[in-house]
Amino acid sequence: MRIKLKALLFAASLVPILHVQMAMSGEAGTALKNDTLRTEPFADAKSSGSFTRGENLDILKKQGAWLQVKAKKGTGWVRLLSVKRGTASTGSQTAGVLAAASGRAGTGQVVSTTGVRGLSEEDLKAAKFNEVEVKTLESYTLSADQGRQFANAGDLKTIAFSNLKAGKGDAK
């Protein structure tokens, strides 16, 4: 009985782990560019296939800045920026989840009517200067020191990193 219970607890503890891996596998993705698949999540790892721009991919795992994907021509690791996560259909599902989380869905009615407004080109063209709002905005201005204190509170540490320069494929 005791052993059985232990086994049960052990099995139960596995569920979340399994669940995490499951959640990742099968996520849809699209290739943003032609790229080479690697056997490991490193740039100098051996090639294990390739995919072409626009190809549908199965995202299996994420590790740091790398994704393990299944493509038509093999399975392997690729830099995460070569892949667009999700598809249009999962996108709208996400939107649904977000809407529920923000209290906009659930009752089937729009909860807030006052908060819903867009900001179209026409709105911007017709806009009139609002001195009170600018003053309010300016009242929140923080000093560099206050910014540093905030960073310290979050244990944020600056690192040396040069500004990125345009890549060769950068469209003009």
Next chain:
Amino acid sequence: MRTSIRTDKQTFTRNNLLISGLLAALLGLSSMPGAAFDLKGVLKDAVEKQTGTQPAAPADSTAKQPEASTPAATASSEPAAAQTGDAGLKEINWKNPSKEEEIALGREIAGNLLGAAPLVKDAALQKYVNSVGRWVASQSERADLPWRFGVIESDDINAFATPGGYIMITKGLYRKLTNEAQLAGVLGHEIGHVVKKHQLKVLQKQQLLNIGAGFLSSKYAKDNKLISKAIGTGAEISARSLDKSAEYEADRLGLSYATRSGYEPYGLTEVLQIIGQTNKSDSSVALLFKTHPHPDERLVALGDAIGSKLDNIKGGKTLENRFYQLKN
């Protein structure tokens, strides 16, 4: 008051001589493939505005005609705009604006934007966004600006920067974010626009063209009020597209600043992934998609720029635990 107008006219005439030369240079540029913006279109627009030949739409004409014909009357009917706009902007050195002039110009545009969408009434939220933004801006090349940030009341997904360091993000975009690194990336992109003076340069070029076009029609060019109106310090500048390469540059800078600040470098790319999943026909992204390259293109461009440069960057923070949750 009168003397100030007179000196303006004098400087204006002087400027015209300078500017006609500059204009010629600019027009030469426009024949280059991928020139920064539609120079011909702007010139045409400017000429039509100045000469009044524009076949204005009914809504447009009611808004603009009275000001053109009776400048004095409108000055009193729009006290707020007249006070802030004219006082700070009339004497701008458009060739080489000072930091103060740049801020005054940005303030004017920010005020118009806020007229379209006011700040979210949540002081804790605004303070939080200013804290993150100020820290990221401190890692930029223009840490000396009085940076200010605001979340504005709109369900659209967008963010705006105006010259001098006024940055606004919509509530709709904020709602899509899940951690501080993503917010840092978004604000970093806008900070990049300000650092590189992308919007300011568009305004400068437009101003030079306006003056140049006015030179062709001296009768209207001497109308100082009309000129200052044509500068375009309204919020419509925010509805205009920058050159694609300016957006890519802001992406690269935004990611660089957030990374230097100690954040997880991929915050901005995560946001681009999220926005890219939004249906194109969704009205909340209409203006964003109209004025920016598609998120997919931005991801590819960023990926090319990054290459292996982030491979050794470790320990960046996402700080989802202290990410400020919207109240509604």
